[in-house]
Amino acid sequence: MSGLVVRDLRVVFDGFVAVDGVDLEVAPGDIRFLIGPNGAGKTTLVDAVTGLARATGSVRFGDDELLGRPVHRIARMGVGRTFQTATVFEELTVLQNLDIAAGAGRGVLTMLRRRRSVPAAVSSALETIGLADLRDRPAGALAHGQKQWLEIGMLLVQDVKLLLLDEPVAGMSHDERDATGELLRVVSADRTVVVIEHDMDFMRSFANTVTVLHAGKVLSEGTVAQVQADPAVQQVYLGVG
């Protein structure tokens, strides 16, 4: 397992500094929550790590430098992400969604043939995310929470070692949140997980460590208790809740 090491990361959009010299270390197997008010730079940080936003500084995952590589190369190095709005391939079935996620390394001949059987990684992911009974259903027909689980399942079959989840429980019911949290625990057994989240209850229940971002900078870092006790955090953020 590898950890994520971010050094002096800066992202600038047309003169606006969205991420301003962030240093971040996520240990292998950690479940790290990134919290902070709107505009703190959480999503932009994830965009920079996954190659979507141009950045300066350094992002290392294991021994590999990620900055400066195209999105699909970073994905192949074992870094996967989800988006605030669940993006699954709506017209394809659950099974097809997962099968595509499993296949970035496939050769030309395999691609040009039909899928004859369900790959082992796909069937185990179907079990883990609890969608085995719905595998032939178009992804567009799934409930909101199920789509989020499907996205996480796609990351599992993609065999990523670092999961970056952008508000995975937004819009979920209480039961669905708990199920998602349990899923994150299972997943982090052999993977590193970073979660952007606004839901404080969810964070208290499932975060291992927390980083608070504010105005593009790291405001505080530590366990949930440490962060909650930090006066600076209380002032800008947690004091509200």
Add this chain to the structure above:
Amino acid sequence: MKTGMRLSWRAGLGFAVGAAVLFAVAPVALSDFRLSLLAKYLCLAMVAVGIGLAWGRGGLLTLGQGVFFGLGGYAMAMHMKLADAGPGEMPDFMQLYGQLDALPWWWRPFANPAFALPATVLLPMLVAFLLGSLVFRRRVRGAYFAILSQALAAAMAILLIGQQGTTGGTNGLTDFQGFFGYDLDDPVNQRMVYFIVAGVLLLLLALCRQLMQSRYGELLVAVRDSEERVRFLGYDPANVKLVAYVTAAGMAGLAGALFVPAVGIINPALIGIVPSIEFVIGVAVGGRASLLGPVLGAVAVAWARTTLSEEFPAAWTYLQGLLFVLVVAFLPGGLASVARLVRRRRRPPPDPAPVSPAPVLTQEVTA
């Protein structure tokens, strides 16, 4: 597994029926004249099969398939012109215009069928590869891609018209005597050309079906619906689109190559903006995302064009436009979706997704 078996059984039956209609019924039921018209329509249908793949499945609205159709058509026509003229001679139209003393260098290789025949397919594919590599890597898509491909069709037609001495200009290349030694005026040989066209169309359909049902076909739909997401799964969407675009170009090139012996002419008016758009209209009317829809749509629109423009020459353009608007507005899935719509009306809707399998998940974790 069970559905897969049933589907392939149905597909086999479909191909058998298609082959029976094209090879047994049509030659008996249609006059020589109508049969050669059908051969022309089937050539247009080959272009449509490729557009169905690139646009219907891949979301690439290509308004310039005339370019690839033309490349294939001109490659074949140049070979046939040179074969008619005999070794070392210039084609008749060049002698007529009298601007040239010798055959232009780029005409020469087409005298050799071993070059000309593969070139009808490979040349369009090469052009599509070069263009697609540039365009898809720069993430040009949607309307911008459509306009770009259309501009290319316009440019090619203008170029051909301007080079009258070497390309035949507006007249194009026509007045062919033979096709690989067979006299094209002989109805028996025209019939042979029809059979070749019908056979090639079935082959292209089989190829397209394989592509659509393969893992690549699923990936292509994924790229169409969410290109960014595919990139985050570790694929380069530019390559995925490129395969569909180049395949469609090859099909259009082959269609153009067969169009020339079947119809006896290729000229700029057959490959410019208007025919390029008409290809797309046929596909839209038939149903762009299905396998057979583009074929039926292309044949139906071409047939309607011939029939109606005999009666009302001026009205056809408006009718065609109206047809396109109506299909896009009221039947986005095209004619191919009518059967499905009717079936859905008759049957009650399927159950909604069972809500929340969350308990399963927690059970598994605690177990």
